[in-house]
Amino acid sequence: MPTLTDTDSFVAALRAQARRYHDQHPFHVEMNAGRLSRRQIQGWVANRFYYQENIPRKDAAILANCPDREVRRRWIRRILDHDGTAGEGGGIDAWLRLGEAVGLSREEVCDGQHLLPGVRFAVDAYVTFARTRPWVEAVASSLTELFAPDLMAERLAAFERYYPWIDRAGLGYFRARLTQAPRDSEHALRVVTEHCRSAEEQARAVAALSFKCDVLWSILDAIDHAYPD
Numbered sequence: 001m002p003t004l005t006d007t008d009s010f011v012a013a014l015r016a017q018a019r020r021y022h023d024q025h026p027f028h029v030e031m032n033a034g035r036l037s038r039r040q041i042q043g044w045v046a047n048r049f050y051y052q053e054n055i056p057r058k059d060a061a062i063l064a065n066c067p068d069r070e071v072r073r074r075w076i077r078r079i080l081d082h083d084g085t086a087g088e089g090g091g092i093d094a095w096l097r098l099g100e101a102v103g104l105s106r107e108e109v110c111d112g113q114h115l116l117p118g119v120r121f122a123v124d125a126y127v128t129f130a131r132t133r134p135w136v137e138a139v140a141s142s143l144t145e146l147f148a149p150d151l152m153a154e155r156l157a158a159f160e161r162y163y164p165w166i167d168r169a170g171l172g173y174f175r176a177r178l179t180q181a182p183r184d185s186e187h188a189l190r191v192v193t194e195h196c197r198s199a200e201e202q203a204r205a206v207a208a209l210s211f212k213c214d215v216l217w218s219i220l221d222a223i224d225h226a227y228p229d
Ligand SMILES: O=C(O)c1cc(C(=O)O)c2c(n1)C(=O)C(=O)c1cc(C(=O)O)[nH]c1-2
Pocket: 055, 091, 141, 142, 143, 144, 145, 147, 148, 151, 177, 216
């Protein structure tokens, strides 16, 4: 049986993937230093929409593959957080408001006219991973959200400080994620540590998280390449 130390070192191995998180991508470094142009910010917002709109489909794939009712009952909230409900807009609506705040119409964000092939491939790979891999690995791949809150807080401050042309009303998405991401990642970490007991299962969870870091990095590579200035 694994000891407590095993769980500790497993969690440490997961957290060590922070070294490969996209906060260190040159595009994000430039963004947070206030050095991106309006066109670069617009390109990022338009392309990241494809990630946002596919997150609920990724989470629905996890639900479909998960036999554990307790996990499903908790996980379904993620879908509502993004899709919203009849009475309340969700994250996707909030992202469209961010689009408007940076000068993009809802239509041009929704119809994918700015969507780059590399971003599409990376996001599609994430959804396919959740559809085809064991559900616990897909849950592990969501753990990049352990690293997201610091980046979100830094991004919020940077947008307010360096990009005065962006309408403040459009920043609600990031504010909401500051509380949603820690709540979600804490749950995902509990699920992963409970279900990955053997060294092999733990290694597969770390590999899933590493894959996800590659997804996020590739998205920014494609954006960085298409919008050099
Ligand atoms: O802007 C970001 O840096 C960032 C990163 C991540 C992430 O680390 O996966 C997510 C988000 N945002 C995000 O907004 C979001 O809803 C989200 C869901 C997930 C996921 O894998 O389930 N990651 C992320």
